[in-house]
Amino acid sequence: MGKNRQKSHVKTSGSAAQAEVIRFLESGAGFGGSTQRIDTHGAIIFLTGDRALKIKRAVKYDYMDLSTVAKRHTLLDRELELNKSTAPSIYRSVMPIVRRKDGTLALDGPGDVLEWVLVMNCFPAKAELAHIADDCGIDDALALKIGASIARYHTASPVRNLDGAALIEEIIDELERVFRSMGEAINVEASDFIARSRKVWSDLSVILHQRSRNGHIRRCHGDLHLRNIVVIGGVPTPFDALEFDERLGTCDTLYDLAFLLMDLDHRGMGHPANLVLNAYFSEACSDLTDAGLSLLPLYLSIRAAIRTMVDVQTAAVAADGIEMMGEARAYLMQAMDYLDPKPTVLLAIGGYSGTGKSTVARAIAHKIGAAPGAMHIRSDVARKTLLHHDPLTHLGAEGYTPEVTARTYDAIRHQARIVLEQGHSVILDAVHGNADARRAAEDIATDAGCDFVGIWLESKTATRLARISTRGPDASDADSTVVIRQAGADPGAMQWHRIDTDRSLEEALSAVSMTLNPHKITDKQTLGESDVG
Structure with missing residues (x-):
């Protein structure tokens, strides 16, 4: 459902060996200059000069296994494969961190492989759409470019022979399971959302099946929100596609787009969201017969509900947990509102x-x-x-x-x-x-x-x-x-x-x-x- 899924049952593996690699990368030794470190739940990124060096954490979640060097290497290779063709100016290569004969560590070259690193070109943080949205907003010209860019991205994405109805049902099932585990953290609206979304899913199942037969289930981005799109040379460019689970990264192209539309709507940016939608279909298909617009309220609702789940989970361990719980409830209200029929x-x-x-x-x-x-x-x-x-x-x-x-x-x-x-x-x-x-x-x-x-x-x-x-x-x-x-x-x-x-x-x-x-x-x-x- 996204990279920020439930983080229960986390285990560390090989932490001592990776700690040495982290010290090496953090020091900047071997590639010159100081570094800036960025931590996420599944990776550590080191910014140095014009490069970004990313390693996967030696951890194991219930949904993502990074417990061995080989598994981390596989996922870094997959991340490079998914992103290099769509964001070639960012993604460069996967290289080993090795221990040389003299016992020192080096990036690439002969020696025993201790870890693998994804080498990327840096880009200014202000180029991310999330920063642009916060700093100056998304104007009409940029919104139209975003919609067209994502349409081209989806057109180039490979078709998968999976049932879109089953994929959505699985997501609703998981949301129900996780919401139940949260107890009083989520109020009665969560149960109402599950019941209503199942009803809408059932009513639209024929269209969901048809979308699958018509080739709209593709290996998409999977995590297409404002933080994962960067403007390079004036072109909005998706990057950091979901790499750890092929089934989660496979979905209806309109469901992939819905994450971005929901993100914009949540920020009160309904106008650019509408321009993105119109530009997307103008680029993707001039004939709207197979647009799937009847599915959009359900897709938007599920995306907002996933954000509810993520924020509740994060609030449990975050210093600003109370504020995040307020945001989680706002997302849930947004999810419910999408399911309310609107006059046509x-x-x-x-x-x-x-x-x-x-x-x-x-x-x-x-x-x-x-x-x-x-x-x-x-x-x-x-x-x-x-x-x-x-x-x-x-x-x-x-x-x-x-x-x-x-x-x-x-x-x-x-x-x-x-x-x-x-x-x-x-x-x-x-x-x-x-x-x-x-x-x-x-x-x-x-x-x-x-x-x-x-x-x-x-x-x-x-x-x-x-x-x-x-x-x-x-x-x-x-x-x-x-x-x-x-x-x-x-x-x-x-x-x-x-x-x-x-x-x-x-x-x-x-x-x-x-x-x-x-x-x-x-x-x-x-x-x-x-x-x-």
Whole structure:
């Protein structure tokens, strides 16, 4: 379930021999310079210059056996194998610590092998996503890069012939066993969580089996949270994949992603979490038929429950145990909230070029429906996909014929239906410049039996021209010619909510929120003020 599983029945092995190796590495002898030591429950890392040297502790847990040099060597080799291809700038090699003939220790070379060490390149701690999130937050551009990077990571991960339903059931079984052993440390909600998660698991078992048959069970990262992703050369890079248990490292790709989404949500970062989710599916599959979004609440809930378990266990031996118990209960409440059904909403946003449709959609999406918010389906992106172009490729007139436009609207409506069928909310982002287009959007919600909200954004031509002229790289091809042509267009009778976007984004979003019933949105995050783009 993660690297921080229960640490009962720990045994030490070969501690005297390893103690000598630790003294050698800590001294910096043989490779120059002083070292900084970092301890974890299963490893010790020594930072020296531009290198990090990692050894496995000579211990044995009930879930991880590091009791012999050979076993530690095997796991270091596996750690290198899992990470070197995905984070080549970090992982270098596995080398021996040897005793030379004169009795001194050395890193590599001839002699009797005492220990094995994983050699890595150092990176600044501030490059870890956890530090970035704490220090300055995760902006939109980085969130989109994270989602795309993880999608590529999963695409390259090997498929495993295992049953996803069985894997999730095993995790729920272990959570139940561990929660029972904690007694009064966890209140009655823990038992309620187990009962409810089993019910949801049972209801979704057919989909879980289908995900397995469709190749979504892969040898994933297994421990994909903010501390295990680092930004290198501007690219978010997963590292430190779970290496000690192949079954624990094998899961549904969406369950792997859910750890990161839950971590962001727990930190009150629902907006970047939503962008990560949308970017992930934009990169992983343009067709959302097999997205598995109906499984996401269960996956998020289990990830939060695992954090509850870890924090309770750690609190039992930590100096700040009382504070950690408070955090554990917060995770449990989060796990329970994910299992509460949320209303499914189709929010259709229309308006001419430069009124801020996509800006508003991105800003409000995390507040609509189940966490981490609505899927943002955008006509500008769908049009490029239909014509087999990258979203940033500029299309000429051939991309905007009536036939292509009709196909584009058919495509986004089809995608909206697919997402709604999976119990997930949708924002449909397109011009919707006539009554027929708007009526067709409403019909989707009617057919799906979900709530519908239609919003028409409008602003002055001068404002729209100014926005178009300063717009950066974007899927929209609209230019000043398009804006001027639209200035004389008539959208017809308007039944949708009209919202003026000449004002700030904060004011526009406040108006959007007022059009949605209070039970349809959450207020977990305060939106900063900026101009509508």
